[in-house]
Amino acid sequence: QVQLVxxxxxxxxxxxxxxxxxxxxxxTFGSVAIGWFRQAPGKERExxxxxxxxxxxxxxxxxxxxxxxxxxxxxKNMLYLQMNSLRPEDTAVYxxxxxxxxxxxxxxxxxxxxxxxxxxxxx
Numbered sequence: 001q002v003q004l005v006x007x008x009x010x011x012x013x014x015x016x017x018x019x020x021x022x023x024x025x026x027x028t029f030g031s032v033a034i035g036w037f038r039q040a041p042g043k044e045r046e047x048x049x050x051x052x053x054x055x056x057x058x059x060x061x062x063x064x065x066x067x068x069x070x071x072x073x074x075x076k077n078m079l080y081l082q083m084n085s086l087r088p089e090d091t092a093v094y095x096x097x098x099x100x101x102x103x104x105x106x107x108x109x110x111x112x113x114x115x116x117x118x119x120x121x122x123x
Contacts, residue, residue, distance in 0.1 A: 002098050
């Protein structure tokens, strides 16, 4: 079992930055792939970014490539998402998700999910 708790969401103007955090507990953090999804009102949940257990492999959605940076600190059991140059279309609830295989996490089939944190970007 892995418990995930997101934080760091908030309200920001377009062009601004936010840093999301996801605190993990339970199963050895360094053994799971972990990533971020988001869901905007009236839309399906979509992939944002994922990072492998060691941090050696990272993938981003095309819509956030070059603006968002995913990172992890296995010593602190933490996942981060640095979001720069935010746009109104980035407004969503952001979720962290984890599981053993990076392909499962990236496809949204991860078994472990947090409760989400709201990000609102005004124009």
